[in-house]
Amino acid sequence: MPKFIMLSTLGPDGMATLRDHPERLLEVNAEVEALGVRVEKQYALLGGYDFLNVLDAPDEQTLAKVAVMLGARGTLKTQTLLAIPIEEFIAAVRR
Numbered sequence: 001m002p003k004f005i006m007l008s009t010l011g012p013d014g015m016a017t018l019r020d021h022p023e024r025l026l027e028v029n030a031e032v033e034a035l036g037v038r039v040e041k042q043y044a045l046l047g048g049y050d051f052l053n054v055l056d057a058p059d060e061q062t063l064a065k066v067a068v069m070l071g072a073r074g075t076l077k078t079q080t081l082l083a084i085p086i087e088e089f090i091a092a093v094r095r
Contacts, residue, residue, distance in 0.1 A: 001056045003040070003083040004063050007049040014075030028070070037066050050076075054083070 010018060017024055029039045032055075041054040057063040060082070067078050084092075 001038075001058055002060070002063075003085070004055045004057055005081040005083050006053040006055055006063075006067070007045075007079045007081075008051045008053070008070075008076045009048070009078075010050045010076045011074065014073075017075065032066050032070075035066050035069070036062050049079075 025042070029042070032039055036058060038056040039053055040056055043052045044050065045052055055063065055066075057066070063080060067080055070076060071078060
């Protein structure tokens with residue numbers, strides 16, 4: 001299953017929700033998983049992004065649906081990257 005990195009930044013409303021209900025993060029993870037995307041790892045960040053998520057999705061279209069669903073709420077912005085395991089990357093370069 002393809003692996004993706006999703007970086008996210010909370011807007012003011014998202015930050016207020018997090019302050020008042022930090023467990024909301026786990027609820028969002030459950031919503032994402034209900035759409036067929038597994039949250040493999042999740043980190044809170046200090047700096048230009050607030051969170052880093054490592055996600056397993058069946059394909060790019062499924063992850064795009066998740067990104068649109070999250071972004072449509074207006075509480076955060078995301079940047080999503082396809083992650084290629086190093087072994088697969090090396091094999092592709094050698095071809």
